[in-house]
Structures are given as structure tokens and as C-alpha cells.
Amino acid sequence: MSTQVNESQVPTGSDDLDTETRIFEAALKVFARKGKDGARLQEIADEAGIHRPLLHYYFRTKQQLYEAVAERLFTDFLLSFDAPAEGGRFADTLKAFIDHYIDSVREHRHAAMWMVTENMAGSPILGEMLARAFATEGSPQRAMVEAVELAVESGEIRPVDARQLMLTVVSACVFPFVTLPTVKMMNPLAAEDFDAYLEERKAHLFEVVCHGLASREVSDA
Amino acid sequence: MSTQVNESQVPTGSDDLDTETRIFEAALKVFARKGKDGARLQEIADEAGIHRPLLHYYFRTKQQLYEAVAERLFTDFLLSFDAPAEGGRFADTLKAFIDHYIDSVREHRHAAMWMVTENMAGSPILGEMLARAFATEGSPQRAMVEAVELAVESGEIRPVDARQLMLTVVSACVFPFVTLPTVKMMNPLAAEDFDAYLEERKAHLFEVVCHGLASREVSDA
DNA sequence: AGAGTGTTTGACAACATAGTCAAACAATAA
DNA sequence: TTATTGTTTGACTATGTTGTCAAACACTCT
Structure with missing residues (x-):
């Protein structure tokens, strides 16, 4: 050190x-x-x-x-979620979620690091908080899971486990902030203009999660 | 605590x-x-x-x-990478990368946590290590980036920034281990049979990254 | 058994950190 | 101006933590 x-x-x-x-x-x-x-x-x-x-x-x-x-950290964190807009296309809901989540972590980066530290030290506090949120009817967290499940049922998106998806997206949003020095050293744009880098990242993440890498011409099972 | x-x-x-x-x-x-x-x-x-x-x-x-x-940690970490297989379809390369990466972090979970802790404390050591690896002709890390770029050029996958993609995949692989207590509380399978959960996760992550969420019928720009 | 080697132990010293306190200070109201 | 209130400061104490050491121990070789 x-x-x-x-x-x-x-x-x-x-x-x-x-x-x-x-x-x-x-x-x-x-x-x-x-x-x-x-x-x-x-x-x-x-x-x-x-x-x-x-x-x-x-x-x-x-x-x-x-x-x-x-205490203030946890309240702020839970409040920083928006409920997903009802009704729209799932792609829009996803885009909004990614954009908002990355903005939120940018604003509350130390809160995110705090949670990670707590987890690494073995604390169940974040798990308890999230479990409570997911169990609460009408919470933004639960609404997001339901939006995913609805989109799967309606065939709007391919079948996918909602919690796995959430974890994947959240990981991809939070991890770069947790490893910030490394990210800045690996990507010139991140070092020069971090906000611009984040916009790029939002777009990339949405692209990959929504459309995947496979080009349209290639068909598969 | x-x-x-x-x-x-x-x-x-x-x-x-x-x-x-x-x-x-x-x-x-x-x-x-x-x-x-x-x-x-x-x-x-x-x-x-x-x-x-x-x-x-x-x-x-x-x-x-x-x-x-x-010191041993860092050596082990760099050595734990396989070079991606030459020539095969990119999807196979990606699948192998995800599977191998998750297995590797499972085996060296505390190494991953160590790196995260170092990063959060502001240390540039991981960044320096990776920068060196990416700059080294023939290193597995660099080979992976090149495989992505090649697949983009050949049109096998949609255009994507290789470093963004790597970060996304690595985030999705590592973050769940860093927030292990939370993951185990949020997902019953993770608590009961973590290895089974990881297999599920490998499949999910490959699915999402490779094919995306959008169902094939829906066309888009 | 006894000498020699490397390991383990408990007691200790030196230092760092958390927490306390009374005195100094600043701002305000009488 | 002088009380009064809340804030800041430096000096102090108690405790925790790192690092040292000599003596005890276990093991092998002669």
C-alpha cells in the first residue's frame, strides 16, 4: 500500500x-x-x-x-431506485434501468464500495436489505424482477432467470466503480473523461444485454 | 460488523x-x-x-x-489464464472463457477479493499488471482481446469495443464472488448448492452475452 | 544419554489508536 | 461589558497491536 x-x-x-x-x-x-x-x-x-x-x-x-x-447510506441506496415505467417495451425499461443504475453508482460510489467491503467481511446486511426489498409488494426492486418475468412470459424476450439477469446487469454496472483505478489505467477514455466513458459503457452494456454479440445473420438453436 | x-x-x-x-x-x-x-x-x-x-x-x-x-497471488492469477483456442467459432471461445474464468475465481476467490480491496484502497497494482499483460505479445489476455477484434472484423459478431466487452464479462464473473453473502441470501440454489448455481450462472451469462435478450422474431436497427 | 538443530511458547517492550477532559475560543444575548 | 452557549484544541489515559526475546520444546544424529 x-x-x-x-x-x-x-x-x-x-x-x-x-x-x-x-x-x-x-x-x-x-x-x-x-x-x-x-x-x-x-x-x-x-x-x-x-x-x-x-x-x-x-x-x-x-x-x-x-x-x-x-444508516443514511442504506436509506439513500434503497431510495435511489426508480420504479420501472409500466407498460413500455422491455428494451426501454432495460435501457432506463442501466442508465439510471450507472448514474446512481456514479453519484454514490462510496456507498457501493461500502457495501462491497461489508460483503467481503461477511456481513449479511446488504442481503437482508435486498431480500426485504424484493419481498415488498410494489418496491422498485421487485417491480424490475416482475417486468423481466412478464417480458419472458409474453415472449418479448428470450427465457431467462430474472435474478441471474439482475445480477449480471448490476455486476456490470457496479464492478467498474469498485475497480476504478484499474479501469482508468486500462482505458484511456476512462482516464481522460470519465463521464464520457460511462456514456459509452451504458450504450455498450445495453447493446450486449439486449441484442447479444451474435450477428443477426448467424442463426442458432 | x-x-x-x-x-x-x-x-x-x-x-x-x-x-x-x-x-x-x-x-x-x-x-x-x-x-x-x-x-x-x-x-x-x-x-x-x-x-x-x-x-x-x-x-x-x-x-x-x-x-x-x-507476490504469489499475482503470479498465480496471471498464470490461471488459458490462451483462447485458435481458429474455432467465437462463440466457443467465449464459452470457454466464461467457464474458465468462473472456475478460476471459484478456486481463487480470496485472490479476487484481494484485488478488489487493493483497488478500493486506490492501489494501481492490478492496473499495472493487466496493462503489462495486455501489452505483451502472445499473452492470453491480449489474445482474448485480439480474438474479439478479429470476430468483429470478420463480421462473426456485432461491432463491439473489445475492452468494454471484457470488462462486462469479467464483472459478471467476479462480482458475485465479491458479494457472496448477498448472492447466497438472494438465491436459494446459491445457498444450497453453490457449484450447481455456478453452472447455471455460466450458462446464463453465455446466453445473454452471446444471444442477448431480444427474441429472434423482433427485428431492430 | 547428550549435543545440536529448528520450532514453539509466554512474557515483555515499543508504539499506535481510541477515547476523555479541562481549558481556550468564538459567537451571541443580556 | 459580561454571562452563556456551543465549538475547538492540546494534553492525557487506557487499551490494542506489532514486534522482540530468551527459555522451553521436539527432533535427529552421534
Whole structure:
């Protein structure tokens, strides 16, 4: 860990938000990057541009800071979903889902990293949250699964397991953010103009998932 | 982090390998789960079923242990690639790539997690490794990109950016392992018989990437 | 058995990190 | 101006973690 890509080495502290908010955002970043045990309060304080005892003044303990950030994170995450538009062609629903998901992860990249870190540490929290969402009548998550199943039944799309499909699309949307330094090193466009790269990625992903690679002339079972 | 999915809570120490190997494997797991800063030597020692000072006896310092494991990890990772078979249909090449990649990540799950952790902490090491591999004439990584480009030129597959495609496929292969607890909670088959789930996943991913979702009857631009 | 080798152990020292606290400070209202 | 309130600071303590070491141990060879 001696050499590091300088990821926004400008500390969050330069924004002129109030102290509590700055701590909050700094904690989000550091916990996301390093996990709960890997994060140091000093590192969070530096990132926020404040003195360490202030962390305790505002959030008492590391544990409580962690929980406070986690709670807002999870709410935001679930709320960041749109319900798929009813009725339209499935291709449009899919396009909207991909575009929105990638935008959402761009905005909440550290939230995504946080969830990944939690998962790698073995925490069931994301699973519980999603299971609850999928079980909730009318939740955007469940609606998306139902949209897929409906499209399969109506023959609009080829038969496919809805959960496998969701996992595939979500993987393809989230993973590049989780491996951001690598992506930026492998793709010049990603390094120069990341937003443009993401637009390209949205288009690519939709193309592949919707139409596949096989050219139309080639027929197959 | 209070509640955790009991991921192989049987410590590695139960295998009757020699001490050094047990430390090695325990370190791999713990570093992968927690990152370098999050990992505690005591935790590694417990996982290996040995006393902590033995870590220092065999590897001197935490840093050196980390580097020793990282080095073998990276070599193994690069070697775990097969060159794509020359000449065959691209669909076969793709199928082989997906199958092999998923098998490879299953075997080296903690290696994959390690890389993700490194990336999230901002390390350029994976990017450097891959950039080198892609620049090396005749490397399996480069061969795969060339196979895609060849298939595009010959019209065997629709026009697609080879690097975007690789990222999409790799994301879809790796991400489920990185979010394993969640995947197991969302999909009953994954919880009951993970190997069977992976076979299903291989088939699904190939189907989607190769043929897409659109049913053949629907024509489009 | 006894010397020699490599391994394991428990006790310890040095350092890093979390958390506390009283004093200093800034802003405001009386 | 002086209280009052909430915020910030530096110094401090307690605990956790890494790293060291000498003694104990197990094993082989003579």
C-alpha cells in the first residue's frame, strides 16, 4: 500500500460545509475505502480537515460514527431506485434501468464500495436489505424482477432467470466503480473523461444485454 | 460488523499442512476479507491455528507477510489464464472463457477479493499488471482481446469495443464472488448448492452475452 | 544419554489508536 | 461589558497491536 493512486487527495475539508457534514462525508469515503477495522479516526479527521477529538464530540465513538453513516447510506441506496415505467417495451425499461443504475453508482460510489467491503467481511446486511426489498409488494426492486418475468412470459424476450439477469446487469454496472483505478489505467477514455466513458459503457452494456454479440445473420438453436 | 455470516468459521488451521503454508493461506483469507490495515495479526494467527509470534518467526513483519502473499497471488492469477483456442467459432471461445474464468475465481476467490480491496484502497497494482499483460505479445489476455477484434472484423459478431466487452464479462464473473453473502441470501440454489448455481450462472451469462435478450422474431436497427 | 538443530511458547517492550477532559475560543444575548 | 452557549484544541489515559526475546520444546544424529 506504499504507492497509491491519488484518489481525490484534496481532502473533503476544503468544502465549506458544517463540521458534522464534513465528518460524515469524510467517514463515508474512508470507511468505504478501508472498511470499519481498516479505517483510522485520524485518517477520517484528516480527510475532513478537522482535529480528531471533534469526531468524538459529534459522534461519540468510532462504532457510532460507523453506524450513523451506514444508516443514511442504506436509506439513500434503497431510495435511489426508480420504479420501472409500466407498460413500455422491455428494451426501454432495460435501457432506463442501466442508465439510471450507472448514474446512481456514479453519484454514490462510496456507498457501493461500502457495501462491497461489508460483503467481503461477511456481513449479511446488504442481503437482508435486498431480500426485504424484493419481498415488498410494489418496491422498485421487485417491480424490475416482475417486468423481466412478464417480458419472458409474453415472449418479448428470450427465457431467462430474472435474478441471474439482475445480477449480471448490476455486476456490470457496479464492478467498474469498485475497480476504478484499474479501469482508468486500462482505458484511456476512462482516464481522460470519465463521464464520457460511462456514456459509452451504458450504450455498450445495453447493446450486449439486449441484442447479444451474435450477428443477426448467424442463426442458432 | 457485529453479526457476520460464518464464512468457513472452521479455521484453516485444521488442515495438517506445515506451519508456513497454514500461515500463508490464513493470511490470504484475512487480508482479502479485511485489507492490509484492517487485518490483525492475531486474527491471522487464529485462522491458522497457531501462536502469533510464529508469524514473525516465518515472515518477520506484517508488511513482509503481506508482500509474500501478494507476490504469489499475482503470479498465480496471471498464470490461471488459458490462451483462447485458435481458429474455432467465437462463440466457443467465449464459452470457454466464461467457464474458465468462473472456475478460476471459484478456486481463487480470496485472490479476487484481494484485488478488489487493493483497488478500493486506490492501489494501481492490478492496473499495472493487466496493462503489462495486455501489452505483451502472445499473452492470453491480449489474445482474448485480439480474438474479439478479429470476430468483429470478420463480421462473426456485432461491432463491439473489445475492452468494454471484457470488462462486462469479467464483472459478471467476479462480482458475485465479491458479494457472496448477498448472492447466497438472494438465491436459494446459491445457498444450497453453490457449484450447481455456478453452472447455471455460466450458462446464463453465455446466453445473454452471446444471444442477448431480444427474441429472434423482433427485428431492430 | 547428550549435543545440536529448528520450532514453539509466554512474557515483555515499543508504539499506535481510541477515547476523555479541562481549558481556550468564538459567537451571541443580556 | 459580561454571562452563556456551543465549538475547538492540546494534553492525557487506557487499551490494542506489532514486534522482540530468551527459555522451553521436539527432533535427529552421534
